[in-house]
Amino acid sequence: MSRQYIDCREFPSATNCTVAMSADNEKELLEAAVQHAVAVHGHADSPDLRKQLKSLFKPGTPPLKVVPAKAA
Template sequence: MTRKYIDCRAYPSANHCSVALCADSEEELLEAAVQHAVAVHQHKDTPELRTQLKELFKDGTPPLEAPKVG
């Protein structure tokens, strides 16, 4: 099983979020990412948000250093 992750550092935001989430399943990662997006970034939990988040998932674990943005 390949771990999946999503890294807020790769997507600049007003609050300069440095959270990276990873999980053993896409379903578990999606639930954590949705909770984070709603609580921290004030997104609404919609089917569109869930689709967008899943498209940002990467295989493996987040790098120690922040990804280059821009």
């Protein structure tokens, strides 16, 4: 499996979080992303959270600069 990442900079938040994380396998990345979402963003660990986070994984490594998505 190739390296994957998830990047908080892509999503507007009250904390303006700049954390990006990557891993060589999906399970490791998911565990790190869940821990971050719970500890920093106050989400509850749930199957829905895990499914949502997994859907946001991208191949490769995080870019140096990111243009955040517009708030809905």
